[in-house]
Amino acid sequence: MRIRGLELAVGFFMLAGALALLVLALKVSGLTLSEGSRSYKVYALFENIGGLTSRSKVTMSGVKIGHVTAIVLDEDQLMARVEMAIDSNVNYLSLDSSASILTSGLLGEKYIGITTGADEEMLQDGDFIEDTQSALVLEELIGKFLFNEATE
């Protein structure tokens, strides 16, 4: 009889541990089970990525449609080449879409915002987004402002 009580307690303990892991997975890390995480790769060249890092989000009208997977320096163009994984159900981005690096809030994290164009053809896996706008770097902005003040 004593071993039965023990087994019951141990069973509840194991259950609590497994439940805790489940809570961490679903509630804390926001893992969704039904995520058919199929995506396609799109590239873009930026003059300056500011503070963009991999795993930054890629949005369209503020809605998250993918994330940055890699950032490397392109040796031919001497610009930053950003590799993005876009969810495969978002397959209506036209070929002349533009990508810009935006900041959420004044001090917040950097993310990529995508605006579609009017082209009939859609972005495919491996395509490049031609029209890009770099991150706003505060020092450059201040520098420009001071320069304008000085020339006036």
Next chain:
Amino acid sequence: MFTKIQALGAAGLDKLEAFGRSGIILSQAVFAIPGRQAWPLFIQQLYSVGVLSLIIIIVSGLFIGMVLSLQGYTILVDYGSEQAVGQMVALSLVRELSPVVTALLFAGRAGSALTAEIGLMKATEQLSSLEMIGVDPLRRIIAPRFWAGMLSLPLLSMIFSVVGIWGGMLVGVDWLGIYEGSFWSNMQNSVDFSEDVVNGLIKALVFGVAVTWIAVYQGYDSVPTSEGISQATTRTVVYASLAVLGLDFILTALMFGDL
């Protein structure tokens, strides 16, 4: 001069020998997975090592989460980004605090008890009696305890994280008035399952092996006197705590240090 160098060499050899003996115990305990016969022994150990540690883990997890939330809020509110408290509490708990603090508490609560129990068994010659009647004490005494400790620590660490995050929410959302939606969404945006939660789980597993190994070995290798047992128990807590903190740095460097 030479006698001193000789003493140094002897001490080094002693340490090395002890390390070798503990390695033998570890390998034998690892391969003696509790089978059907040893099942009741294993359950018994899971109960005394895992279930009985639940209270201290839950209480300390709750308070650590609450303190983290309170401290984070007082700093972050100056920058107007108090909704990042959820992210801070969850990341620091899942990545670092819950495996480390759980392992430290576990070493104090369960590790010392294991050492004292096994040490007393040795002192009262229960271990030698077992051997006399043809029962392998490694299989019957050491292996169930080792496996129970190794399994309990990750479970306890997960419970610690959840309770800590709940405590953080209690203070942050219900008391200090952070908006609940941004608290959770910030947390979910920044915590990655495979990167943060699974790495925390791996840490807890490694700490579980280290702490139980040290506890079991110190008991098995103790000097069978009352003084020897007290020394062995102290050594368990000290060595296990140091091992956990040292291993934590190495594991963090490997997991999050982009090596």
